[in-house]
Amino acid sequence: MSLIDEALSANATKSSGYDPARGKPPAPKIAIVTCADPRLSGIEQMLGLAEGDADMIRNFGTVIDDDSIRSLVLSTRLLGSKEIMIINHTDCGMLRFTDGDMESRLRKDTGEAPIAPAKFYSFTDAEANTKEQIQKARSHPWISPDVPVRGFVYDVKTGRLSEVFPDRQTVAR
Ligand SMILES: [Zn+2]
Numbered sequence: 001m002s003l004i005d006e007a008l009s010a011n012a013t014k015s016s017g018y019d020p021a022r023g024k025p026p027a028p029k030i031a032i033v034t035c036a037d038p039r040l041s042g043i044e045q046m047l048g049l050a051e052g053d054a055d056m057i058r059n060f061g062t063v064i065d066d067d068s069i070r071s072l073v074l075s076t077r078l079l080g081s082k083e084i085m086i087i088n089h090t091d092c093g094m095l096r097f098t099d100g101d102m103e104s105r106l107r108k109d110t111g112e113a114p115i116a117p118a119k120f121y122s123f124t125d126a127e128a129n130t131k132e133q134i135q136k137a138r139s140h141p142w143i144s145p146d147v148p149v150r151g152f153v154y155d156v157k158t159g160r161l162s163e164v165f166p167d168r169q170t171v172a173r
Contacts, residue, residue, distance in 0.1 A: 028055040031075040033133070034087040035062045035094075039156045043087060046159055055081055061094035062086060062129075063121040064136040073142045084137060084147055087161070088130045089154040094122045126153045130164040138166075 001009075030049070034040045036058045044054050055075040057068055064072075064086065075081040099120045107113050123129040134151040137143055152161040153170070161173045 022051070026052055026055070026079060028075060028079050028081045029053045030083045030085060031055045031057060031072055031081040032085045032087060033057045033059075033062055033064065033068055033072070033137075034154075035089055035092060036060050037089065037092065037156075040087070040089060040154065043154065046154075055079065061092060061121045061123065062088040062133060064133040065121070069137070069140055069142070072137060073140075076143060076147050082147065084143070084149045086130060086133050086137065086149065086151040087154050088126045088133070088152070088164075089156055090126060091156050092123075092126060094120075095124065095126070096122075098122050127162075127164050127170055131166045134164070134166050 030053060032043065032054050034043055034056070037060075040058070044051070044056070047054075055071070057071045057075070059065070059068065072084060076084070097120075099122050102120050102122070130151040130153060134149055138149045143149070151164040151166075152173070153164060154161050163171045163173055165171075
């Protein structure tokens, strides 16, 4: 049985004990941009956030791209999130390749050179990358200056956050 079939079977069982109150409209307090890495899946609990407090925006490499901006604008302007947290992490898979290597490999494997994705957003330094992402979110005209944008690196070995500042040294939290 495929994992999806197993998941469907589990869902049929687990949904019998489902609390319908969990289906009420969301009222998020914070928007969190983080990596799609499964080690970041429990990050709300690691931050002591209640279910429903956070809009989770996840992609490979914690990238503030057009799609993250789209979600951040909607989360803060439409749904009511008051703060933005950008959480990169140690040991990210995006540290293990370069965009150029990946493109060459895919062109070789497929024989094709598509227009998109234009970038994979690989990086070499999680802190430096986080600074860049903070600046991209902070400078967007549709993200209100009243909404704090703070960036962090989550250590997958300790579960601790370090705060990254665009203009000064990182601080362990
Ligand atoms: Zn990652």
